[in-house]
Amino acid sequence: MSDASPNSTDRQSGNSKSALTRFFGSRITWPVLGLAVVLLFNAIFIPSFFTLEVRDGQLYGSLIDVLNRGSIGVILAMGMTLVIATGGVDLSVGSVMAISGAIAALILTETQLGMLGIVPCVLFAALAAGLMNGVLVAYLKIQPIIATLILMVSGRGIAKFITGEKIITVGDDSYNFYFDFIGKGHLFGLPFTVTLFVTLFAVTSLFVRMTSLGLFIESVGANETASRASGIHDKGVKIAVYVFAAFCAVIAGLIDASNINAADTMNAGVFTELDAIFAVVVGGTALTGGRFSLTGSLIGAMLLQTLMTTLYTYGVPSDVAPVPKSLVIVAVCLLQSPVFRGQLQRLAGKGGGR
Amino acid sequence: MTSPVLLEIRDLRKGFPGVQALAGANFNVQRGEIHALMGENGAGKSTLIKVLTGVHSRDAGEVRFDGQSIEPRAPVQAEALGISTVFQEVNLIPHLSVAENITLGRQPRRFGFIDWRRVRESAQAAIARLGLSLDINRELCSYSVATQQMIAIARAINLDAKLLILDEPTSSLDEKEVDELFVVMNRLRSQGLGIVFVSHFLEQVYRICDRITVLRGGQTVGEYVTADLPRIDLIAKMLGKEPADIESMEAATAAAHHQDAITLEKGEHNPPVLQVNQYSRQGSIQPFDLSIRKGEVVGLAGLLGSGRTEIARLLFGLDSPSSGSLSVDGVHHSRWTPRRAIEAGIAFCPEDRKVDGVIAELSVRENIVLAMQANRSVVRTLPMKKQLALAQHYIDALQIKTPSTETAVGTLSGGNQQKVLLARWLVMSPKLIILDEPTRGIDVGAKAEIESLVASLRSEGMAVIFISSELDEVVRTCQRVTVLRDQQVVGELTGDDVQENRIMEMIASSHE
Numbered sequence: 105m106s107d108a109s110p111n112s113t114d115r116q117s118g119n120s121k122s123a124l125t126r127f128f129g130s131r132i133t134w135p136v137l138g139l140a141v142v143l144l145f146n147a148i149f150i151p152s153f154f155t156l157e158v159r160d161g162q163l164y165g166s167l168i169d170v171l172n173r174g175s176i177g178v179i180l181a182m183g184m185t186l187v188i189a190t191g192g193v194d195l196s197v198g199s200v201m202a203i204s205g206a207i208a209a210l211i212l213t214e215t216q217l218g219m220l221g222i223v224p225c226v227l228f229a230a231l232a233a234g235l236m237n238g239v240l241v242a243y244l245k246i247q248p249i250i251a252t253l254i255l256m257v258s259g260r261g262i263a264k265f266i267t268g269e270k271i272i273t274v275g276d277d278s279y280n281f282y283f284d285f286i287g288k289g290h291l292f293g294l295p296f297t298v299t300l301f302v303t304l305f306a307v308t309s310l311f312v313r314m315t316s317l318g319l320f321i322e323s324v325g326a327n328e329t330a331s332r333a334s335g336i337h338d339k340g341v342k343i344a345v346y347v348f349a350a351f352c353a354v355i356a357g358l359i360d361a362s363n364i365n366a367a368d369t370m371n372a373g374v375f376t377e378l379d380a381i382f383a384v385v386v387g388g389t390a391l392t393g394g395r396f397s398l399t400g401s402l403i404g405a406m407l408l409q410t411l412m413t414t415l416y417t418y419g420v421p422s423d424v425a426p427v428p429k430s431l432v433i434v435a436v437c438l439l440q441s442p443v444f445r446g447q448l449q450r451l452a453g454k455g456g457g458r
Numbered sequence: 459m460t461s462p463v464l465l466e467i468r469d470l471r472k473g474f475p476g477v478q479a480l481a482g483a484n485f486n487v488q489r490g491e492i493h494a495l496m497g498e499n500g501a502g503k504s505t506l507i508k509v510l511t512g513v514h515s516r517d518a519g520e521v522r523f524d525g526q527s528i529e530p531r532a533p534v535q536a537e538a539l540g541i542s543t544v545f546q547e548v549n550l551i552p553h554l555s556v557a558e559n560i561t562l563g564r565q566p567r568r569f570g571f572i573d574w575r576r577v578r579e580s581a582q583a584a585i586a587r588l589g590l591s592l593d594i595n596r597e598l599c600s601y602s603v604a605t606q607q608m609i610a611i612a613r614a615i616n617l618d619a620k621l622l623i624l625d626e627p628t629s630s631l632d633e634k635e636v637d638e639l640f641v642v643m644n645r646l647r648s649q650g651l652g653i654v655f656v657s658h659f660l661e662q663v664y665r666i667c668d669r670i671t672v673l674r675g676g677q678t679v680g681e682y683v684t685a686d687l688p689r690i691d692l693i694a695k696m697l698g699k700e701p702a703d704i705e706s707m708e709a710a711t712a713a714a715h716h717q718d719a720i721t722l723e724k725g726e727h728n729p730p731v732l733q734v735n736q737y738s739r740q741g742s743i744q745p746f747d748l749s750i751r752k753g754e755v756v757g758l759a760g761l762l763g764s765g766r767t768e769i770a771r772l773l774f775g776l777d778s779p780s781s782g783s784l785s786v787d788g789v790h791h792s793r794w795t796p797r798r799a800i801e802a803g804i805a806f807c808p809e810d811r812k813v814d815g816v817i818a819e820l821s822v823r824e825n826i827v828l829a830m831q832a833n834r835s836v837v838r839t840l841p842m843k844k845q846l847a848l849a850q851h852y853i854d855a856l857q858i859k860t861p862s863t864e865t866a867v868g869t870l871s872g873g874n875q876q877k878v879l880l881a882r883w884l885v886m887s888p889k890l891i892i893l894d895e896p897t898r899g900i901d902v903g904a905k906a907e908i909e910s911l912v913a914s915l916r917s918e919g920m921a922v923i924f925i926s927s928e929l930d931e932v933v934r935t936c937q938r939v940t941v942l943r944d945q946q947v948v949g950e951l952t953g954d955d956v957q958e959n960r961i962m963e964m965i966a967s968s969h970e
Contacts (some may be wrong), residue, residue: 187614205523231767314839315837316831316832316839317836320826323820323824323828327817329813330813330814330815330817331817331832332776332796333776333796333806333808333814333815334796334800334829335800336832394819
């Protein structure tokens with residue numbers, strides 16, 4: 105059976121535009137350029153940024169650090185991309201991360217089940233969180249920003265309830281190899297988190313483009329009523345993306361908890377939902393829904409992480425770092441806007457004394 | 459003494475990627491005349507208006523307005539020069555008052571605050587200039603679409619406009635409202651305004667316009683005095699055909715229509731594809747019965763708001779009924795949704811294709827395969843090759859004018875969007891297709907194409923429900939017509955009784 109679609113992942117192809125128009129028209133051009141500029145800055149001012157060391161067969165260095173730390177951002181951005189493409193937004197992913205970490209820590213410290221207990225429990229949590237968000241948005245027609253705000257606020261409370269309002273530390277007595285491996289293990293010479301986010305990115309990209317889910321998501325995001333009139337199960341599509349976003353959040357939560365060997369419900373995943381939204385927008389997916397680009401979001405998330413790591417390496421205090429970060433975000437978003445580019449061109453035209 | 463020529467466009471050119479929308483268009487408008495701008499889909503009417511009003515910049519050509527060369531870069535600049543436009547869709551804010559809408563963005567101020575007394579005065583003056591009397595303090599949305607349109611005109615001319623462009627102003631108005639609009643237009647003409655009237659209704663163009671300019675393929679075919687240009691010649695010039703061709707085309711439809719009566723009798727024994735009994739929806743349509751057989755075209759005729767669209771939406775499951783039963787091919791259905799309707803072989807081209815129809819952001823290909831894909835499960839994706847083949851097939855078959863299969867549908871003209879929507883359903887080979895105003899907002903040529911398409915679908919055995927406000931179209935296309943008035947089915951006409959005057963009688967006679 106030859107039922108596989110050839111190369112359907114690249115939707116920009118097949119256009120008869122010139123290479124240059126396609127280059128500047130493509131949604132991922134600007135985040136890529138942004139990333140290149142930040143890396144160039146590092147190449148000039150912090151050459152050590154590119155230094156890679158091999159210790160015990162494993163790579164170390166700032167770049168590896170970016171990939172490792174960026175993994176949570178990328179994973180959350182995958183889920184956020186699909187939610188935003190339907191015209192929604194999910195503010196609850198940070199709290200779902202905290203719930204996931206809390207569940208894992210509780211199971212490790214209180215039971216002998218290990219990963220066999222953690223995996224089904226966090227998957228169930230993801231399903232419950234996603235269904236709650238999805239049903240509120242799709243069936244009860246609550247604005248996504250409000251619908252998910254409910255879980256954003258209450259989710260942290262649920263996490264605290266699970267941990268009994270304290271930080272649960274996963275000590276040596278409750279050490280679990282697999283859990284430890286998620287956040288701190290190495291595979292193929294790289295941190296395991298890299299394998300994790302690359303796999304998630306690849307599987308998600310393939311799945312949405314090989315099946316018609318991607319088309320349905322874009323269709324619902326671009327015009328909900330017309331999609332319904334075409335027979336698309338618009339509510340089902342919406343619920344699916346919120347469940348997927350929650351699924352990404354519990355994975356991110358496990359990475360975070362494994363990293364710090366603890367479930368810190370007050371600090372786990374705080375503001376990560378906003379970073380994920382940033383990554384998606386910087387990556388070229390419009391908040392109004394419709395066309396989306398998972399690759400763009402991946403690059404967007406990497407751009408943010410590279411920027412943060414650069415700022416820390418350069419010695420910018422972590423309290424101040426968000427300021428230059430937001431400047432870069434504004435710059436990339438402006439460059440993406442065709443209106444702004446048009447104005448720039450007009451200014452350039454005038455300056456040239458046309 | 460100012461010259462009588464108000465607007466002079468010379469050799470205007472404008473290209474978009476893949477399309478040369480304007481290839482040397484000329485257009486003149488005098489003070490105190492109503493000038494029709496006519497042309498098929500893609501003739502360049504919209505582009506010409508958009509260049510004139512500063513929405514698009516031009517590639518080449520000259521625009522002289524009121525004695526000087528102009529090149530507006532934004533609609534605001536065009537308005538400041540005295541060129542105002544009123545579009546088909548009312549671009550006003552529903553929940554603001556009439557006075558606020560008229561003066562929005564240019565409210566008179568005093569000490570930096572809005573001077574409400576002068577706002578009302580200025581709005582009142584604008585309304586009075588049109589000879590209207592309405593309460594300027596009421597919310598805009600409390601008025602009918604027709605009145606809102608007048609208010610939009612009042613807003614436009616409040617800017618001391620010298621040229622008023624009306625782009626399809628009558629397409630959502632009923633006959634009486636059109637009359638009201640024409641009174642206003644005549645009044646403005648006598649005040650010395652130049653008015654550009656863009657419309658697909660030939661009837662109206664002949665009633666109100668002094669002169670006609672015809673565009674075709676981005677070029678001006680010619681400028682004519684309305685009284686000297688027979689209708690058949692106008693259509694011929696728009697289509698680029700000889701008048702004789704069109705007469706034979708009309709003769710052909712007449713002959714086909716005659717044939718209908720015979721085939722209809724033969725089909726009498728076919729079981730109905732769709733049947734509804736005492737179907738109703740609170741507040742939008744009284745209980746009605748309707749059944750339609752294979753190979754039959756049933757028309758729904760009535761004035762705007764009589765319940766035509768409401769019936770269509772009920773039959774497709776977009777709205778749920780308050781009472782009654784529905785069956786397809788003899789199978790009774792209780793929870794009727796678009797998904798189930800599609801599964802049962804029903805298709806629906808809605809009246810408002812931008813809201814319920816095409817998905818502007820998606821490509822022509824994606825729009826065409828959408829319903830078929832939605833009807834398969836998510837994982838059973840149509841192979842890309844098949845998708846491209848399907849899209850290309852219908853682009854050729856329906857002559858959809860698009861640069862490629864991957865072009866976003868939103869960039870196509872209205873008629874081509876309509877064809878994409880039709881293609882989406884034809885891909886499904888439905889048993890019944892509901893067409894709600896399929897020819898609205900599209901030009902004569904495309905209208906004829908859609909009519910002949912309906913005829914060919916019918917001959918393939920498809921059942922069609924055809925809704926149109928243009929009675930001649932209903933009469934040409936349908937073998938059976940259900941007549942509606944005030945959310946109620948008031949009667950049915952079949953065979954030789956399907957005539958314009960019979961339909962009108964029926965709508966009128968029920969007014970007691």
